Amino acid sequence: MSENNQLRLVVVIGSVRKGRFGPVAAEWLASRARLRPDFDVDVIDLATAWLPDVMSADPEAVKPQAVQDLAPWLAAADAFIVVTPEYNQSYPASLKNAIDWYDEEWHAKPVAFLSYGGASSGLGAVGHLRQVFTEFHAVPVRETVSFHDYRECFGSDGCPVAVEAYDEAARRMLDRLGWWARALRRARAQEPFETP
Structure with missing residues (x-):
């Protein structure tokens, strides 16, 4: 695949x-x-x-410089993977803050999730995030990678202990994310995505 046909994938660390x-x-x-x-x-x-x-209630207010600086990176993305823990049955406030600062940057793009936590593997956070991203006209991908009792899942080398199983989960998720990213990029090129 040529470089200019590559999909821009942005991995967001939420915590x-x-x-x-x-x-x-x-x-x-x-x-x-x-x-x-x-x-x-x-x-x-x-x-x-x-x-x-802290956000302004005025939609016409100039956004802070940090928000403006990150916007082009998100806008250029064809797909996202959100990495999230589960805190108190949901995702971190820092992640909701980041999502809410943007709008069109998420439109008609697929979002996949890597979650981690204790007994729940962070899947409660993912369930909430699916609802939030749908509100922003993004397309949550069904396949996820999740780590149950995550501190026991990774070795000191920064890789999962059961590397083959997690590599396979990652492959399935990336395959699906790529499919949606290609389909939605073609659709956006043919007809710009607009909200009512």
């Missing part, structure tokens, strides 16, 4: 807590995606994006 596991999981998944010829991968860490948490 900003100290000692978080998100960067380890995100880098592992990004490394899987980088092995494929169909993806050009960027990783965005919300802990270094410095998005403000």
Whole structure:
């Protein structure tokens, strides 16, 4: 696949807590995606994006510089993978804040999820995120990668202990994400996506 036909994939690390596991999981998944010829991968860490948490009620208000700086990266994406823990039965406030700062950047693009947590594997957070991204006219992908009791799932090398099983889960998710990304990119090129 030629470079200009590659899909721009943005991996978003949703947690900003100290000692978080998100960067380890995100880098592992990004490394899987980088092995494929169909993806050009960027990783965005919300802990270094410095998005403000106070928004104006005026939709015409000028957005803060940090929001403007991140916007082109999201707008250029053909697909997203959101890496999220589960905090108190849902996803981190930092992730909701980041999603809410943008609108058209999410439209008609697929979103997949890598989640991690305790007994729930972070799937409660994913369930909530599917609803949120649907509201932004994004297309949540059914296939996910999730880590149950995640601290026991990864070795000191930053890779899953049961690497074959998780590699297969990642492959299935990336295959589906690629399918949707190609289909939606063609659709956006043929007819720009507009909301009422």
